[in-house]
Amino acid sequence: MKKVYSRIESITGNVIAVKAEGVAYGELAEVRTRFGASLAEVIRLSDDLVSLQVFAGGRGISTGDEVRFLGHPMKVSFSDSLMGRIFDGAGEPRDKGPTLDENLITIGGPSVNPAKRIIPKEMIRTGIPMIDLFNTLVKSQKLPIFSVSGEPYNELLARIAMQAEVDIIVLGGMGLKYDDYLSFKDALESGGAMSKTIMFVHTASDPVVECLMVPDISLAVAERFALKGKNVLVLLTDMTNFSDAMKEIAITQEQVPSNRGYPGDLYSQLASRYEKAVDFEGSGSITILAVTTMPGDDVTHPVPDNTGYITEGQFYLKNGRIEPFGSLSRLKQMVNGKTRSDHRAIMDGMIKLYAAYKDTLEKKSMGFQMSAWDGKLLKYGEKFEKGMMDLSVNIPLEQALDRGWEILADCFERQETGLQTKLVDQYWPKKTA
Amino acid sequence: MTATKGRVTGVNGNMVTVRVDGPVYMNEVAYIENQGRSLKSEIIRVRGDSVQLQVFELTKGIKVDDPVSFSGELLAVELGPGLLGQIYDGLQNPLPEVAEKTGYFLEPGVYLEALPRKTRWAFTPVAKAGDVVRRSDTLGTVPEGSFTHRIMVPFNLYGDLTVKSVAKAGEYEVTDQVAELVDSEGVVHKVTMLFQWPVKRAVDCYAERLKPTEPMVTHVRLIDTFFPVAKGGTYCIPGPFGAGKTVLQQITSRHADVDIVIIAACGERAGEVVETLKEFPELLDPRTGRSLMERTIIVCNTSSMPVAAREASVYTAVTMAEYYRQMGLDVLLLADSTSRWAQAMREMSGRLEEIPGEEAFPAYLESVIASFYERAGIVRLADGSTGSVTVGGTVSPAGGNFEEPVTQATLKVVGAFHGLSRERSDARKYPAIHPLDSWSKYGGIIAHDIVSYAHGFLFRGSEVGQMMKVVGEEGTSLDDFAVYLKGELLDAVYLQQNSFDPVDAAVSPERQKRVFGLVLAVLGTAFRLKDKDEARSYFNRVRQLFIDLNGAEWNTPRFAEVESALRAAVAERSEGLEPVAARHIETLER
Ligand SMILES: Nc1ncnc2c1ncn2[C@@H]1O[C@H](COP(=O)(O)OP(=O)(O)OP(=O)(O)O)[C@@H](O)[C@H]1O
């Protein structure tokens, strides 16, 4: 029988301390306050003084409240009954469904042995040319969407989730606006994807400590499904809120901040989550797509900066479009050599021409003279933005490649494209040839 | 284990406080007993009977009062034949063997022997009974891959030792006795092929340290010609994320002209290590015709592996490098990324509540970085042969801004600086080493004054380029415009190198000199050009010829053909070659 402690020694922010014995680091406890019960996690041991981080926050906790240690670390139930369900950051149902407590698994487990990983080799199709054609998403990749608030990043996530051919979608929401949470739900329901989706959602009005649990819970569940041979797509939005929750807690605990208030282990904390992306040899996989909003659209801000050092590229969503510059899928070359023979050439060629178009735009804005070539580029740039970059475009890769050739043929002579003669001969649209 | 016992009194992240009942050493290895596991840790602070440990594992589950035992040893690695081709974690656990034991995940508390015990090595004795030997002297040899692996007097047996016996030629396991040595006190030491050495102590058994002068050829033009690295030297590659640090190190690990490469993947992506460890066994080392893996050791403590072992990983790697150096070999250590190691130090310093320095890094950051790079060097060994350890580290500065503590501390101690720029990597100008910011204190394959003549064009070309942004092409003189085009040409055809092209990926020094001579001819020539349009299209033609040349295999008719086409194209519009350039070309061709 676990002992109940009813004297809380100190309360600082979300952290309480009690005198107790036989408690393990990382163990979970239940704190009963007059507002109800909350989980709490042991974050420090010092002789018989145990510090706990209370999920529901420190507000309203009385020094006489009861603390009961549960004898195990944070766990989440894992079974097929998770499908279609919605939980909060503490793993409690947010929908009307029953609480699940069968087959509990520990979260935040050890990392995968690098020797057991395999080289990623399968493309994930999204129907978005800026991804499929120019920065292909690869199974087991970890990729953030860099954006600023106001941009349709959650819509983009939902859309990729519905188009991607994956077995299971796990959505981890952190500091999500309630409206955004509802629109996610609606999108997945109306898209018929809800039955293969599991949601762990922390909304902006929920206690900040619960925000911290979301990535670990989501990824622990994803990992189990992946080990059962499923291909899982994990969507995390917004990792900046997660980092800010860490910052808030670090500061109330008087940790020395390293950069703009963020704790010195921000990199390790983010990495230990993102590195859960994996393709298990002989089993399933985890792909992570995360949103990182950049305060002040500043990519050198500690959160996007540390993220960029961890992930395998990034999609840069700006003005409602995935920007070709700044976006990069570092794994694309693992897959785009075996899609269609013109994939790499179109990818490079069209981007080079788009860059030339940008230069021309700049020259134009400075009042320099426009040559005939500049005129062609201006036409091209417009067509490229409309036919490829616009997020409403939803076509398979092959069709996007065909469209690429059409745009080129509309704007340029064959030799002006800088593409290999062999490919031009094979793919140049017949009608204009 | 020593007689000292301890009990856990506190846990804070990966730092555990322990009360002890006897003597302990600073940096001694300790084990925390928890739920049937022994968790490896290191003593990092001692205060009376209270000591603080950094734990090389997740600390979840540790309780106050858990027993702690002490090894009496500092954190050490196993040295002996069989290190080559291995894939280790930061504490020298062989990861493929760990996987056999624990499956997909790295379970805490699993430690395996670093060197395979059952392999039998063909030993040939060198020393004989009665010889007087000192540490690191050769007792015998075994073949390891294409190397003659010296079985040496263990580095921790100090003083003069008399050989009592040496095993006769035959096959032995690493733990079999191969010699008996008697020290001055008359104590007999049984020596095996395997011994241990503490990772944080530099191996110091050599006659003298030499000045690094001989270039360590990387086959990357921008490095070998412009910013060379010497054997036994040090260099760093700072750069923002995605600028190409890892790719540059991967290229170097394949093509560098050294005997052995040790890759320390420190706090970076696991996926990148996987690429290396799946690809290297398939690739051939052009020097030996054997698999590249046979000259490589991978030490990986990737970003999601426990942070404390990250710090250990760079020391584990450099110690193994020094071991092979003692055999008269040239070893290259590539560490990616030293910033992650510095961050690991910062995390621990925060937990120890030390007074923080800039960006919360500890005050000793600089001295720790300096003493790490100091372990590089070229040395003359007791038998007169030389061996070297070259160290190249990447740095991942926050926000890509080099004015931060780790980059600055590193720049103070390294001999070459290959700074990657976002601007160049965005423009896909690879390798994205910035040609105006980077520097090297070493001599390269081409004399300094010749290189700096060419470098001048980069500098002046970039000045003209800047000016042109303001005044437009219209406001630039034809002469200035030509300088600009020459600078751009040098960049496009010599600095940039296509690492995915089978020919261009690795360029021999001989070929670099030849192509550099051709580039000099273009740079030094005054061309007859009517106007800017003509200049541009002429330089485009020359550039195309150079690109074709870069794709043509060395010493083939195709190379000769493109080369003469190039020379003809230059002659066609030449109004004479500058005398300095002519002199430089002559020197190069000599
Ligand atoms: N020499 C090169 N040739 C072609 N592409 C390159 C080259 N170097 C880098 N790249 C491209 O840039 C991407 C990022 O390179 P790399 O992984 O080396 O960056 P990094 O500087 O190590 O970044 P991080 O700090 O995030 O680890 C690669 O995936 C590749 O697409």
Ligand SMILES: [Mg+2]
């Ligand atoms: Mg890298």
